[in-house]
Amino acid sequence: MRASRLLTILMTLQSRELVSAAELARTCQVSVRSIYRDIDSLSALGIPVYSEQGVNGGYRLLDGYRTQLNGFSKQEVETLLMLGLTGPAKELGLAPAMSEARLKLMAAIPAELRSHAERFQSCFLLDSPGWFTEGETVNHLPELFTAAWQKNQIEFDYQSWRGNSHRVVNPLGMVLKAGAWYLVAQPQDRTLDQARTYRVGRIRELKILNQNFELQVPFDLPAYWQESTRQMEAELYPNTAIIKLTAKGLRMLPGLSPPYVRQQTHIAETDDTGWTTVTLPSGNTEQALFEMLRFGPEVQVIQPEALRQAMSNVIGMMRGYYGEDESPSSK
Known part of the structure; x- marks a missing residue:
């Protein structure tokens, strides 16, 4: 020890x-x-x-002192190899450096661990996009990474659902989430605790400015990302819905609920008719309507009344589509 x-x-x-x-x-x-x-x-x-x-x-x-320490354990070698995620490294423009680092790591570890390390590399693959989706093809990743690393201020045009805007920011870090890259940055007119997240795929006309910035206090990227994710989820689901589910609907619930909703869901006891009352967070009526329709006939909406009425309207329209006299082909 x-x-x-x-x-x-x-x-x-x-x-x-x-x-x-x-x-x-x-x-x-x-x-x-x-x-x-x-x-x-x-x-x-x-x-x-x-x-x-x-x-x-x-x-x-003493300045300049270095020692060569090659006493890697198997777990340490595996951990270092997992850090070398070739896909993200390539997107950031670091593929040559990553390749060189792997070669140096393989040369540094003891001979008895070398074959184990080579086998480990053949048994692990990161495929970050979710099923039935593709990773974004984005521009500017190497430039953004360099700007964040060298603390260069940047400006760009940003295309969001609200429209186009021009931003001048201090880049603080990069995050890869479910196949999509995000830039975390401090807007020019805001303090560090008001940092914002920008989807890299929406950045246009990037320009790295000849202006460096210094942070007065360290910025904790993992802590920021965890808190901003929690806040975003809470903002997406500000309301509460009460529904009833069949036994099949209960089995579907975990797969159709994001983590935040699952954590806040309350499931009551099943009644004599086989329906179970569930209380869970919900978004606006349009968003909640889409989520409820995925349960098909396994759900009844109890509250709020606006969502219950929206379900009734949509189901009535759908029934009309399949009626003999009101099908789209007969109109």
Whole structure:
């Protein structure tokens, strides 16, 4: 265990300019006193670790010091290979670098793990678009990635359902979700906590400006994405619907409900007639109507009244389509 901890400390110091003893203790899940002893051990082994005193002090390695550590475990090799997702890397313009990185990784790992790594690559494939859909063909991905990495301000025309608009933003990061790429950025006239999400496929006329930006505080892309996704789902389903489902309808419910709706759904007991009352989030009447129609005859809408009336109207129209006298071909 201690050898593994020493390796973790060394790799952390090698990847960071300055690290406090408290940070190392949290990373290694030990006491600060244990970190002090570990630093002494590293120094005794000839590792050039230096301490800086003061409130913002900590430990650092001698500038330029690097060590070759090839002690990969099988799980570590598998994890690194999974990071090399060739599809997204190619779209971002990183395919040559990814190929070189794979070659270097294969050369660095012990010989006994090399065949295992090659077999692992043949057993894992990422196909990110959902079934019966295609990944978007988008422009500007390499340029956007470079701008976000180098903190270059950008401007572009954006085409949304509201219309076309011109945007000047600070690009903060890129997200690949279900085969679609998104840009997370801070609009020029907003603060960092008012960052926005833009679908890359809707970006037109991109221009990278000769203007760098600096963030006053770090931006947590995963945390932002998780929270913005939660907010978007809540905005899509602001209302509540009460329905009744047959046993078949109950079996269909999980597959027809997105995760947010599933988490907020309440299922009551089944009554004597075989119908089960279900309370669940719903969108506007038009959206909820479409979702209810997917259940076919396995659903009854109880509330709201507007949705119940919309279901009645649509079912009446559909019945007319298949009547002998009112079919579309007879009109």
